Amino acid sequence: MKKLVLIILITIMSKNIFAQKLISKIDSINTEKEVENLIHTLGKDYTYFKIKKIADFKEERGENKFCKKIADSLKIDKSFYKADFDNNGYTDLLVIGDYYDFKIFVLMNNGNDPLKINRLTRRSFQNCTFPKITNDSIINYYYFSEPHIFSEEKSKLTKKDLIFKFGDFVEYNSNPASYNIEKVEFQTTMCYGTCPQFYISIDKNKNSVFKAENYNIDKSKGKVEVRGNFKAVINENDYNELISLMNYVDFPNLENNYSVNWTDDQTSTLKITYNNGKVKEISDYGMIGTYGLDRIYSLLFNLRFNQNWK
Known part of the structure; x- marks a missing residue:
């Protein structure tokens, strides 16, 4: 019995040591x-990014004392933080800065692969936003x-607890x-622009119908617009x-309607039939009602071009 316990302890310690050895360039940045x-190295568009603490952002008429007061109360006094949000052993980087306006980026680190930028601030006009990391993974x-x-x-x-699952940050569900x-x-x-207009349905046997109406552009095929059924x-x-994510976000308990506070945006309608004919329908003007919904929409958008449609 003692030998078995010793083997388990050695295995756990080995895993911890291995995780600590997954060093990347983020670890050397201070x-x-x-x-x-x-x-700035992640693309020419990001050369305009300027790192800033929350307290350094200015209102139109001077110092942003209101946001600074909240940031101080939450002890968010730095412009960047390190953590392993996806628990892959590599250090990720959360950064606060000015990218045309207030932005919070998370640089997801997968070792030898290029860093992937995840934008945590997804709404416009949201300068007072505060990320506080707990347990090295939850924001x-x-x-x-x-x-x-x-x-x-x-x-x-308002506060949301965000965790990296299903390829993006979603609301944590214990x-x-x-x-x-x-x-x-x-x-x-x-929308007032070129938002993709389409309909897609999927039944429990994975049979799907895709109706491409307007602006469904397949960039992998040279920006070809897809139309038809x-x-x-x-x-x-x-x-x-997709199904696991929908269960994780507990879709029946989400709001029936979401809306951003600006105009000329796109609306989506998500209808889920479940548990012997029950129906949940969510209308979302602006399509960022929750982080979980945002990820669901992304997966559904991806299905337009990553399946064998005929």
């Missing part, structure tokens, strides 16, 4: 200038809620549900990821 230079994300433009509701400081999802339907509208059987891994 100054704001080094972080800023690193981001306590504080932000001011944005009532609809015609609502009399007042904005208030007790995911398991619903019997029978059918998924997703419809998008046009198509059918396919969804790849099992893609299907399972």
Whole structure:
């Protein structure tokens, strides 16, 4: 028995030592200038990025004392933080800065692969946003809620706990549900611009219908616009990821309607039939109702071009 315990302890210690040896260039970065230079190397568009602490952002009429006060109370006093958000053993980097306006980026690190930028701030006009890292993986994300433009509701400081799962940050769920999802339907509208307009449905046997209406551009084929009606059987891994994510976000308990507080954007309608005919329908103007929904939409958008449609 003692020998077995010793073997287990050695195995655990070996794993911890191995994780500590997964060193990358992020681990050697220690100054704001080094972080800023690193981001500038990730693409010519990012040469405009300027690293800043929350307290360094200015309002139109001077110092942003209000946001600074909240940041101080949360002890968010630096412009960058290191953590391993996806638990792969490599150090990721959360960075606060000015990229045309206030932005929070997370540089996801997968070792030898190029760093991948994940934008944590996904709404416009949201300068007072505060990321606080706990347990080296969860981000306590504080932000001011944005009532609809015609609502009399007042904005208030709100918190979400975000975790990196399913390829993106989503709201943390300590007790995911398991619903019997029978059918998924997703419809998008046009916007003031070139937003893709399409309909896609998937049943429990992975049979899918895709109706490409406007601006469905397949960049992998030289920016070819796809139009028409198509059918396919969804790849099992893609299907399972989508269903698992929907269960993880506990979709029946999400709001029925979401909306950003600006105009001329796109609306999506997500309809999920589950548990012997129950229906949950979510209308989302701006399509960023929650982080989990944002990821669901991304997976559904990807299905337009990563399946064998006929």
